[in-house]
Amino acid sequence: xxxxxxSGGGLVQAGGSLRLSCAASGRTFSSYAMxxxxxxxxxxxxxxxAGSRSGGGTYYADSVRGRFTISRDNxxxxxxLQMNSLKPEDTAVYYCAATxxxxxxxxxxxxxxxxxxxxxxxx
Numbered sequence: 001x002x003x004x005x006x007s008g009g010g011l012v013q014a015g016g017s018l019r020l021s022c023a024a025s026g027r028t029f030s031s032y033a034m035x036x037x038x039x040x041x042x043x044x045x046x047x048x049x050a051g052s053r054s055g056g057g058t059y060y061a062d063s064v065r066g067r068f069t070i071s072r073d074n075x076x077x078x079x080x081l082q083m084n085s086l087k088p089e090d091t092a093v094y095y096c097a098a099t100x101x102x103x104x105x106x107x108x109x110x111x112x113x114x115x116x117x118x119x120x121x122x123x
Contacts, residue, residue, distance in 0.1 A: 009117030022096030038092035
């Protein structure tokens with residue numbers, strides 16, 4: 001089993017940057033592909049970025065491609081989401097998640113979830 005804890009959310013002005021971290025428990029972090037999801041009020045949870053077990057493969061949602069970067073440090077059992085050029089429409093609760101599947105953006109294939117961290121982008 002894997003426990004995930006996000007951190008790094010907060011309030012930022014449009015055009016600013018934030019880096020989210022996702023600390024994982026356990027010794028098998030490198031066995032899981034990781035994803036970052038977000039959920040805005042009244043909207044479904046969507047995947048914004050996914051990364052492979054090694055970190056060499058990545059997928060991004062069209063809305064964030066070129067602005068967000070997913071990465072991981074398997075030695076530190078931590079995944080990251082670097083968010084640049086933030087927009088008010090990026091405001092949401094952000095969740096990290098782990099999957100035994102190969103790199104995927106499909107929400108239903110993720111096995112473990114963090115509790116979420118709020119990101120608010122002011123205009």
